[in-house]
Amino acid sequence: MADLKERLLPPKPASAINLRDSSYRPSASGRLPFQGVDVSGLKKRGQGLRSWIRVDVSGNSQVIEVDKFTMMRRCDLPARDLRLLDPLFVYPSTILGREKAIVVNLEQIRCIITADEVLLLNSLDSYVLQYVVELQRRLQAAGVSEVWQSEGPEFSRRRGSRNFDNMYGNTSPDYLPFEFRALEVALEAACTFLDSQAAELEIEAYPLLDELTSKISTLNLERVRRLKSRLVALTRRVQKVRDEIEQLMDDDGDMAEMYLTEKKRRMESSFYGDQSLMGYRSNDGALSISAPVSPVSSPPDSRKLEKCLSIARSRHESSRSSESAQDNIEELEMLLEAYFVVIDSTLNKLTSLKEYIDDTEDFINIQLDNVRNQLIQFELLLTTATFVVAIFGVVAGIFGMNFAIPMFDDPGAFKWVLIITGVCGAVIFSTFLWFFKHRRLMPL
Numbered sequence: 001m002a003d004l005k006e007r008l009l010p011p012k013p014a015s016a017i018n019l020r021d022s023s024y025r026p027s028a029s030g031r032l033p034f035q036g037v038d039v040s041g042l043k044k045r046g047q048g049l050r051s052w053i054r055v056d057v058s059g060n061s062q063v064i065e066v067d068k069f070t071m072m073r074r075c076d077l078p079a080r081d082l083r084l085l086d087p088l089f090v091y092p093s094t095i096l097g098r099e100k101a102i103v104v105n106l107e108q109i110r111c112i113i114t115a116d117e118v119l120l121l122n123s124l125d126s127y128v129l130q131y132v133v134e135l136q137r138r139l140q141a142a143g144v145s146e147v148w149q150s151e152g153p154e155f156s157r158r159r160g161s162r163n164f165d166n167m168y169g170n171t172s173p174d175y176l177p178f179e180f181r182a183l184e185v186a187l188e189a190a191c192t193f194l195d196s197q198a199a200e201l202e203i204e205a206y207p208l209l210d211e212l213t214s215k216i217s218t219l220n221l222e223r224v225r226r227l228k229s230r231l232v233a234l235t236r237r238v239q240k241v242r243d244e245i246e247q248l249m250d251d252d253g254d255m256a257e258m259y260l261t262e263k264k265r266r267m268e269s270s271f272y273g274d275q276s277l278m279g280y281r282s283n284d285g286a287l288s289i290s291a292p293v294s295p296v297s298s299p300p301d302s303r304k305l306e307k308c309l310s311i312a313r314s315r316h317e318s319s320r321s322s323e324s325a326q327d328n329i330e331e332l333e334m335l336l337e338a339y340f341v342v343i344d345s346t347l348n349k350l351t352s353l354k355e356y357i358d359d360t361e362d363f364i365n366i367q368l369d370n371v372r373n374q375l376i377q378f379e380l381l382l383t384t385a386t387f388v389v390a391i392f393g394v395v396a397g398i399f400g401m402n403f404a405i406p407m408f409d410d411p412g413a414f415k416w417v418l419i420i421t422g423v424c425g426a427v428i429f430s431t432f433l434w435f436f437k438h439r440r441l442m443p444l
Contacts, residue, residue: 051122059139075101085110092240097258106190113182115260177261187339195346209360235350377442384432388425
């Protein structure tokens, strides 16, 4: 991995070196222009140069520096698609099929896939480097480089479309075009990354929730709150990837648009077919120069033959394109379905974890409600006992009046007042308890 980082570090461009040398050349006045200003950095930012990692069909990687407009012309993409790959902005996961490229924005993997190369924003992120290494390994193991070895322009022109049938028309059920292999590695990297995060969250969540059920404290509640925030954010990201894959699976047109190799094969085969027709027409014209020309004649046979060949070729190409499009849609659909199952399993894990958190919250709320009910019952008992004790205060207040009563002369009067007051208080307290039990206000 360290060797790969050193190899993928962007080298210093020669344009920037030349610009630095020319910008700091002394002027006629003998002063250095733009002192204290890094003109090369300003020029680089003005041009929008970015470092990209390019991986071709042979599995070879190199670092290139391309500005935004050159990348738009190279991949035939609008500017809004390139903004999806900008690391300065945060966009949800997206897979877009365009005329000549597939724009992939899946977590850390932000790349442009064409029929013959993959362009990634240069980054030292471990997942990006793992994506490059895995893509190179699969391309080199599958021997894709042998398919793209040309045999010379003259021989390819003589073979015509038959050459491209051999190059792209692999009928093996395990064959996948280059763009699908790159897309598969990107989907695998994104699904693996999200699944690993979900597994780490599960490992951290379950012991914390069990600890919270046994001991409810402010620290544990704060940890659970942070855990739930991470869970919601991760669930949103997984849900977006799942929805994006499901949307592609439901739209056959988008899936057919993503088959770049087939579109490139059709365009080049039609190009070579037109070239063969033009050669036939030129040869036929050269032969017919010496022939006498009749002023009144039917359309030449060459035009009829050209028309018949054009109609036959168009019918053949349309039938082949429809059949291959249906097969390719099935191939891509099976590929997307496999990773849809993986991301759906990750989403089910997060959903189960969220349900466990909700169950834990319900359990804690039940515990707190139980404690609150016990406090209310205890408060009710204290209130009843306070009312009974208040009766003694009433009696003491009555007998504390400053007037003469014959009862005060009796030595045992005080004892009888205490006994009668206590019995009355006990009866009143028992009556309240019976009432609480009858109304089921407390378990007695």
